[in-house]
Amino acid sequence: MRDGVQQEGASLVTLRGVSKRQGLVQVLHEIDLDLCAGEVVAVLGPLGAGKSTLFRAINGAERIDSGSICVEGRKLLPRRRPLLWTRRPARDPDELFAYRTVLQNVALGQAWLRRLTQAEAARRAQVLLERVGAGDCAASYPWELTSGQRQLVSIARALAVNPRLLLLDEPCGTGAPTVLRELAAEGMAALLATSDPAFARAAADRILFMAGGRIIERATPEEFFTTPRTARARDFLAGGANGGAQR
Numbered sequence: 001m002r003d004g005v006q007q008e009g010a011s012l013v014t015l016r017g018v019s020k021r022q023g024l025v026q027v028l029h030e031i032d033l034d035l036c037a038g039e040v041v042a043v044l045g046p047l048g049a050g051k052s053t054l055f056r057a058i059n060g061a062e063r064i065d066s067g068s069i070c071v072e073g074r075k076l077l078p079r080r081r082p083l084l085w086t087r088r089p090a091r092d093p094d095e096l097f098a099y100r101t102v103l104q105n106v107a108l109g110q111a112w113l114r115r116l117t118q119a120e121a122a123r124r125a126q127v128l129l130e131r132v133g134a135g136d137c138a139a140s141y142p143w144e145l146t147s148g149q150r151q152l153v154s155i156a157r158a159l160a161v162n163p164r165l166l167l168l169d170e171p172c173g174t175g176a177p178t179v180l181r182e183l184a185a186e187g188m189a190a191l192l193a194t195s196d197p198a199f200a201r202a203a204a205d206r207i208l209f210m211a212g213g214r215i216i217e218r219a220t221p222e223e224f225f226t227t228p229r230t231a232r233a234r235d236f237l238a239g240g241a242n243g244g245a246q247r
């Protein structure tokens with residue numbers, strides 16, 4: 001039990017007292033976070049809350065000033081090779097190779113990372129696309145897809161290495177929450193950074209509400225969206241995705 005929210009199993013990602021300053025701005029203040037296998041946790045907050053910085057730190061791409069980050073019990077060292085990273089896939093079609101079909105985009109990871117033949121990589125890519133409900137998109141090019149479809153294709157591509165953990169910075173699309181919940185039911189964990197309350201509500205088991213570089217509420221979606229405890233969270237929910245003032 002942590003901050004009133006029941007968690008089960010061993011922690012896959014553990015942060016204790018993580019702090020980070022960028023110039024004059026204290027971007028992260030003493031962040032504690034636990035993520036277990038099979039969980040989808042949303043770090044929800046307004047623009048500039050520090051979500052992306054937090055995710056870069058967990059990914060090993062951002063040096064922290066103090067605190068510790070452990071992934072599967074191993075302490076993350078500064079500048080360590082980043083973990084698999086899916087950043088804003090749905091908003092930026094350039095994240096997918098524009099002149100390759102969806103099947104080729106997903107097969108590339110299979111061929112490179114798993115060293116499969118082209119034919120086997122394509123077969124597995126089709127399986128992954130169907131796994132996320134984007135099988136019909138296989139022959140399309142990225143620019144022919146909706147943002148939600150691109151999101152699903154990006155998740156299929158990330159599944160190339162059978163990840164135990166997905167970090168998604170500002171995911172979107174109506175299909176993605178369902179896919180993430182299904183993957184979590186199979187034991188994968190996902191940590192989302194989002195400023196979209198609807199996405200967080202649809203996808204997450206737990207909400208960590210972040211503002212001004214601090215996690216100021218931890219709750220189930222039911223608790224958070226019906227009875228937010230802090231004025232900052234109430235303002236955010238009343239103000240839409242950006243929650244009025246930043247940070």
Ligand SMILES: Nc1ncnc2c1ncn2[C@@H]1O[C@H](COP(=O)(O)OP(=O)(O)OP(=O)(O)O)[C@@H](O)[C@H]1O
Binds near residue numbers: 022050052054
């Ligand atoms: N390299 C940097 N140098 C200076 N300030 C930075 C740097 N990176 C982030 N910041 C500041 O840190 C704060 C948090 O930024 P961050 O991008 O982590 O927030 P966020 O919650 O992800 O917001 P958004 O959704 O808009 O990306 C902001 O005030 C931002 O201006």
